Amino acid sequence: MKIQHTLRCLAMVVLGLTVSSAHPAGIVAAFLLLPAFTFRHPSRRICYAAATGYYVGALWPLAVGAKNFLCPDVSVVGAIAFWAVCAMLLALPYALLWTEKTQQLLWRVPVALLIGIIPPLGLIGFASPLTASGFLFPAWSWGASLCPWQDAV
Numbered sequence: 001m002k003i004q005h006t007l008r009c010l011a012m013v014v015l016g017l018t019v020s021s022a023h024p025a026g027i028v029a030a031f032l033l034l035p036a037f038t039f040r041h042p043s044r045r046i047c048y049a050a051a052t053g054y055y056v057g058a059l060w061p062l063a064v065g066a067k068n069f070l071c072p073d074v075s076v077v078g079a080i081a082f083w084a085v086c087a088m089l090l091a092l093p094y095a096l097l098w099t100e101k102t103q104q105l106l107w108r109v110p111v112a113l114l115i116g117i118i119p120p121l122g123l124i125g126f127a128s129p130l131t132a133s134g135f136l137f138p139a140w141s142w143g144a145s146l147c148p149w150q151d152a153v
Contacts, residue, residue, distance in 0.1 A: 005046045009053040012037055016057020019127055024135045030054070031129040031136065035109045038094045048095035055087035058127035062086055086124045090116055 015033055018026030034054055041047040062069075066079035074082075093115040097108040116125045 005041065005049075008037060008041070009046075009050050012050045012053035013057040016054040016127065017060070019054075019058040019131075020060055027129075027131055028135055030058070030127075031131075031133070034129045035105075035113070039098060039105055039109060041098070042100075044095050044098045047098040048091055051091035051094035052087050055090045055127060056084070059083055059087050059090075059124075062124075090121060090125055090127070093121070 012034075015026075015030055015037070019030045034051075038047050038051045038054070041050055060083065063079045063083035066074050066082050070078070070082065093112040097112045099105065099108060113128065113130055115121060116128050117130055122128075
């Protein structure tokens with residue numbers, strides 16, 4: 001891997017770390033930059049490495065919280081393995097939908113983002129860039145529009 005691709009992957013880790021801070025600017029930056037940085041790589045392998053780097057940075061609280069989430073007897077190796085597996089699984093849609101054809105990115109990018117929020121990946125996909133939609137479009141009231149019984153309450 002060229003040094004330029006390695007630097008891009010490290011930039012994705014930094015982007016992921018800004019998301020894990022839960023600062024709205026970091027979440028919005030991830031929404032805008034994750035698809036641009038991952039799908040513009042020259043190969044599927046580097047695209048996967050960049051997306052994995054993002055999720056490694058964004059999901060680091062999983063390694064810390066694995067004791068509370070899984071069980072109190074989990075080892076450090078088990079917690080790190082849980083963190084790594086989650087990051088690799090969430091990066092899979094980016095690798096599978098990567099293409100050299102720029103025109104196809106118009107449908108591949110949204111599909112990759114959607115795959116990360118629907119179950120089963122959606123169960124561990126709390127670092128999805130689509131989280132930024134609440135910050136970017138607060139008046140949309142996603143919860144009210146998706147729940148038809150909301151008016152009855």
